Amino acid sequence: MQTLSMHVNGSPITLEVEPDASLADVLREQLGLTGTKIACGEGECGACTVLLDGVAVTSCITPAMKAAGRHVQTIEGLGDQREMDVIQQSFADAFASQCGYCTPGFIMATKALLAENPHPTREEIMQGVSGNLCRCTGYYQIVDAIALAAKRLSKEERG
Amino acid sequence: MWEEYIFADTVETALELLARHEGRAQIIAGGTDLFLQNQRGQCAATVVVDITRIPGLGSIVEEDGYIRIGALATHAQIAASPLIREKAAVLAMACSRVGGPQTRNAGTLVGNVVNAQPAADGATALFALDAELQVATADGTRWEPIGRLYRGVGKSAVDPRREMVTAVRFRPLSTGWGSGYQRLARRKALTLPILVAAASLGLEEAEIRAARIAVGPVAPTPFRASDAEEFLVGKAPSDDVFAQAGQLAAAKAQPRESVLRGSTEYRRAMVAVLVRRALAQALDGCQGRR
Numbered sequence: 279m280q281t282l283s284m285h286v287n288g289s290p291i292t293l294e295v296e297p298d299a300s301l302a303d304v305l306r307e308q309l310g311l312t313g314t315k316i317a318c319g320e321g322e323c324g325a326c327t328v329l330l331d332g333v334a335v336t337s338c339i340t341p342a343m344k345a346a347g348r349h350v351q352t353i354e355g356l357g358d359q360r361e362m363d364v365i366q367q368s369f370a371d372a373f374a375s376q377c378g379y380c381t382p383g384f385i386m387a388t389k390a391l392l393a394e395n396p397h398p399t400r401e402e403i404m405q406g407v408s409g410n411l412c413r414c415t416g417y418y419q420i421v422d423a424i425a426l427a428a429k430r431l432s433k434e435e436r437g
Numbered sequence: 438m439w440e441e442y443i444f445a446d447t448v449e450t451a452l453e454l455l456a457r458h459e460g461r462a463q464i465i466a467g468g469t470d471l472f473l474q475n476q477r478g479q480c481a482a483t484v485v486v487d488i489t490r491i492p493g494l495g496s497i498v499e500e501d502g503y504i505r506i507g508a509l510a511t512h513a514q515i516a517a518s519p520l521i522r523e524k525a526a527v528l529a530m531a532c533s534r535v536g537g538p539q540t541r542n543a544g545t546l547v548g549n550v551v552n553a554q555p556a557a558d559g560a561t562a563l564f565a566l567d568a569e570l571q572v573a574t575a576d577g578t579r580w581e582p583i584g585r586l587y588r589g590v591g592k593s594a595v596d597p598r599r600e601m602v603t604a605v606r607f608r609p610l611s612t613g614w615g616s617g618y619q620r621l622a623r624r625k626a627l628t629l630p631i632l633v634a635a636a637s638l639g640l641e642e643a644e645i646r647a648a649r650i651a652v653g654p655v656a657p658t659p660f661r662a663s664d665a666e667e668f669l670v671g672k673a674p675s676d677d678v679f680a681q682a683g684q685l686a687a688a689k690a691q692p693r694e695s696v697l698r699g700s701t702e703y704r705r706a707m708v709a710v711l712v713r714r715a716l717a718q719a720l721d722g723c724q725g726r727r
Contacts, residue, residue, distance in 0.1 A: 298439035336539045343442040408626035409537020
């Protein structure tokens with residue numbers, strides 16, 4: 279076991295991890311943050327997407343030790359059922375979820391996309407979440423949701 | 438199985454750590470391939486030396502007549518670099534097609550070469566740029582042409598238990614040069630290619646002075662279509678000449694019969710098409726149309 283110190287959703291945390299553990303496993307199994315989903319487990323589907331210092335990565339193939347001294351943001355760091363953040367609310371309002379398993383990954387990929395490009399075109403949205411797979415929705419509602427979130431966020435910004 | 442995960446803060450420290458563990462330690466950068474190899478029991482190392490926190494190893498600069506890309510530059514950084522987009526478009530295009538955004542954020546171009554897969558987008562583009570890689574060992578550093586670093590499928594001449602690549606460099610594609618990148622795959626993202634073709638062309642007074650064509654995966658290592666390259670030199674560029682070059686490249690390509698990638702016949706026919714298109718795209722670049 280090795281000692282890992284990192285920030286998770288803003289809080290500092292230190293714990294013992296296996297040197298070959300994935301960040302996804304540490305988040306889910308050791309920290310109980312099961313909002314991060316593991317689907318393919320091979321970095322091919324994006325369900326496990328989290329932000330590492332603001333950059334979207336697939337946590338299932340990210341060694342947990344790479345988070346040492348870094349800031350990790352997971353879906354739990356956005357909002358909860360009582361108070362969802364703008365992206366979560368937009369996914370709900372646009373019916374961008376069916377089974378929901380891919381949704382946290384899509385939302386975290388969206389978070390990274392909109393931070394870099396607050397006014398994406400539809401094509402840019404599709405590029406931005408091209409690392410995330412959904413087997414239910416057919417993607418149209420997801421793209422709608424992201425466009426809606428971008429619109430709401432830019433309104434918020436303008437006040 | 439990894440028993441220890443260590444961050445190196447300098448290249449020297451990384452090499453020392455490798456030496457101290459006598460073959461049981463291995464370099465890790467983005468880890469997008471190595472992490473899975475370890476999970477599948479395909480990584481013999483028990484100690485991994487993470488180089489991603491070595492300062493200054495991720496820069497993308499033009500100096501002394503070369504474009505130099507540090508070992509830590511990710512596919513995302515290279516694809517977005519204005520310098521690479523302007524003076525090595527083939528590499529920017531290739532890096533933008535690897536995996537999905539998350540993979541490109543973590544995976545490095547140098548890792549793409551050291552992993553030595555023949556279907557590697559970035560590495561294939563580097564073949565079309567005549568790139569060299571800087572290998573650091575305990576005895577000093579040396580520059581190696583990319584073609585000398587491949588020993589077979591997944592087998593690099595660089596031994597990550599003894600040495601590490603610190604940079605890649607190549608001549609910028611200046612005025613009169615252009616490059617093209619063509620990728621055939623089942624989907625637009627998150628999929629390995631059925632075929633890729635990378636080309637760069639140097640034009641002078643409406644005549645081809647230099648041509649480099651790389652194709653993958655049609656052989657155990659990325660493949661330079663030297664017959665087609667030689668054929669092109671001295672010719673005036675035209676659709677017909679590019680089609681003939683495509684045929685020459687296809688004649689030498691040895692694509693395997695593959696359930697995932699298609700039949701040998703299909704893929705050989707597609708080599709001709711992709712090479713022709715990559716050359717046409719490169720010509721647009723020569724003439725300043727992109």
